[in-house]
Amino acid sequence: DIQMTQSPSSLSASVGDRVTITCRTSQSISNYLNWYQQKPGKAPKLLIYAASSLQSGVPSRFSGSGSGTDFTLTISSLQPEDFATYYCQQSYSPPWTFGQGTKVEIK
């Protein structure tokens, strides 16, 4: 199975901050990487697919980059509604695996 390592596991940030979350995979997965946002008690929501493609309806302050084994999710200007947990997921090889999550909290 492909192992996923997200960092940091949590972070505190203020509204307006630029936030970067990193995901590293145990083997090269090209651009087969998705990002999800999850708020407490809610289902995950797709933000980014294919490493850098913005899902329809997702604000443009979210962006993704990377290829191979190293990927990044960036929130350019953190908004109050962005406080949540973020997960990366590889879809290169089943079983699909998720990172352990990054919780973004209010500073």
Next chain:
Amino acid sequence: QVQLVQSGAEVKKPGASVKVSCKTSGYTFAAYYMHWVRQAPGQGLEWMGWMNLNTGGTYYAQKFQGRVTMTRDTSMSTAYMELSRLTSDDSAVYYCARGIGDIVVVPDATRPPYSDYWGQGTLVTVSS
């Protein structure tokens, strides 16, 4: 609009089975795939498996092989996930998620697959 509506919360005893349904609407059911993902309390997301809603083909994560069965009823646009021989470790919220793209890819030739719409989740509690 695309909707995935899951069945309600379940309480089961150890050793029993649970069957969760995922009723879809707003799109052509058999033109897509369905993933099942679970989340134990306070934990991360765990992918359980996948079904091709057109052919009925499945892929189960090795951890669940022999215990999980994914099926569908195309006439009802509904997918099902049944998990047997439950233990307390199976207490979790179970999600269905619509899949875009086959899980078997040709690297750099196949468009990357992903899950775009999710059900609201079904809490399964296993307790004696």
